[in-house]
Amino acid sequence: MPHAPVPAPAATAAAAPRPEHVLTLSCPNRPGIVAAVATCIFEHGGNIRSAQQYDDVESRRFFARITLDHPEGALDAPALRGGLSAVAERFAMRWTLRDPGERxxxxxxxxxxxxxxxxxxxxxxxxxxxxxxxxxxxxxxxxxxxxxxxxxxxxxxxxxxxxxxxxxxxxxxxxxxxxxxxxxxxxxxxxxxxxxxxxxxxxxxxxxxxxxxxxxxxxxxxxxxxxxxxxxxxxxxxxxxxxxxxxxxxxxxxxxxxxxxxxxxxxxxxxxxxxxxxxxxxxxxxxxxxxxxxxxxxxxxx
CATH class of the missing domain: 3.40.50.170 (Formyl transferase, N-terminal domain)
Structure with a gap:
């Protein structure tokens, strides 16, 4: 029988609140990427907490890491994934959307x-x-x-x-x-x-x-x-x-x-x-x- 993973013991100090989801993406760079992603998040009720991005001039690729949540803690992650899939297809993106609580x-x-x-x-x-x-x-x-x-x-x-x-x-x-x-x-x-x-x-x-x-x-x-x-x-x-x-x-x-x-x-x-x-x-x-x-x-x- 395979072993179940062992969770970490509880931390002694209270952990800082984490965003509901982390979105990472990379794709060939072109205008409109940030606007399309931000609009998709907004249309699905998401709230961007932080955004980091990098345009690599040498490889001509765009990279981003975005943390997001829902103002009332009710983000519909499957629906958001569906919307992001359409954006990803449009821009030839590699992307992930992950709940940090899923260790x-x-x-x-x-x-x-x-x-x-x-x-x-x-x-x-x-x-x-x-x-x-x-x-x-x-x-x-x-x-x-x-x-x-x-x-x-x-x-x-x-x-x-x-x-x-x-x-x-x-x-x-x-x-x-x-x-x-x-x-x-x-x-x-x-x-x-x-x-x-x-x-x-x-x-x-x-x-x-x-x-x-x-x-x-x-x-x-x-x-x-x-x-x-x-x-x-x-x-x-x-x-x-x-x-x-x-x-x-x-x-x-x-x-x-x-x-x-x-x-x-x-x-x-x-x-x-x-x-x-x-x-x-x-x-x-x-x-x-x-x-x-x-x-x-x-x-x-x-």
């Missing part, structure tokens, strides 16, 4: 290093990450994480070797499908996904790489950085693609380092950068703030 199901993949997993669990418990954890998958046994409280989240130990990689990934894919997972997070999962699995998870799998990409790709980037004598180290959260460490970048951050720092010092300092970069990227994805723009992203921050 996304998330599966986290992790290997031996568990600092990112621990941080995600902590933020989830506090209510900072509005998601339902459908499972944790690791190529290491549960005993590796004895100090972590998974709060009833199903744990799957799926060891992997070069000979068993396809079978192991088939099991990962089965868990993702059976749990209705919408977002996969590689929280220092130190296995390269096959091209096939990466393609299945296109646009819904976030990885944290312990380097300020595009520099120092692949294994041991902190050692590479120390060998080159860099003065800044960083971490990068990006969407996973078949090309290793080449996916569209969502978030990055850096820390200044010294010539005195050893590779171990960089690893230690890097853990803090990785945690905060990954948590921000996951939150923005959960809040529909990240839109794909070819090999790049548009990120509508607060």
């Amino acid at each position: 996304r199901r998330v599966v986290v993949l992790v290997s031996k290093f568990d600092h990112c997993l621990a941080d995600l669990l902590y933020r989830w418990r506090l209510g900072e990450l509005p998601m339902d954890l459908a499972g944790i998958i690791s190529n290491h046994p549960r005993e590796t994480y004895q100090h972590l409280d998974f709060a009833g989240v199903p744990f799957h130990h799926l060891p992997v070797t070069r000979a068993t990689k396809m079978e192991q990934e088939a099991e990962i894919w089965r868990i993702i499908r059976e749990t209705g997972t919408e977002l996969v997070v590689l929280a220092r999962y130190m296995q390269v996904l096959s091209d096939g699995l990466a393609a299945k998870l296109a646009g819904r799998c976030i990885n944290i790489h312990h380097s300020f990409l595009p520099g120092f790709k692949g294994a041991k980037p902190y050692h590479q950085a120390q060998a080159r004598g860099v003065k800044l180290i960083g971490a990068t959260a990006h969407f996973v693609t078949a090309d290793l460490d080449e996916g569209p970048i969502i978030e990055q951050d850096v820390e200044r380092i010294s010539h005195n720092d050893t590779p171990d010092d960089l690893v230690r300092q890097g853990r803090d950068i990785e945690r905060r970069v990954l948590s921000r990227a996951v939150l923005w994805q959960l809040e529909d703030r990240v839109l794909l723009n070819g090999s790049r992203t548009v990120v509508f921050r607060n």
Whole structure:
């Protein structure tokens, strides 16, 4: 029997009121897009609470994130979707309309290093990450994480070797499908996904790489950085693609380092950068703030 996703424990502080729906859209840019969308929302009784938009001159595409509600809390979402479908067809839009109260199901993949997993669990418990954890998958046994409280989240130990990689990934894919997972997070999962699995998870799998990409790709980037004598180290959260460490970048951050720092010092300092970069990227994805723009992203921050 598939496991039901585990909801987050109640937050200790009262959460700020959320808009009823979040609309995201992207399409070829042309006059009239904003007017058509705003008119459609108005005609269906919607009230725009906030609107962010971006016109990419290079790709000639238009992007927007709109939060909306109904003055009396009675938005007819199916009718609005019908109206937006007509607008989308007219402008060749990719769009989503989502109720933030419908939390996304998330599966986290992790290997031996568990600092990112621990941080995600902590933020989830506090209510900072509005998601339902459908499972944790690791190529290491549960005993590796004895100090972590998974709060009833199903744990799957799926060891992997070069000979068993396809079978192991088939099991990962089965868990993702059976749990209705919408977002996969590689929280220092130190296995390269096959091209096939990466393609299945296109646009819904976030990885944290312990380097300020595009520099120092692949294994041991902190050692590479120390060998080159860099003065800044960083971490990068990006969407996973078949090309290793080449996916569209969502978030990055850096820390200044010294010539005195050893590779171990960089690893230690890097853990803090990785945690905060990954948590921000996951939150923005959960809040529909990240839109794909070819090999790049548009990120509508607060």
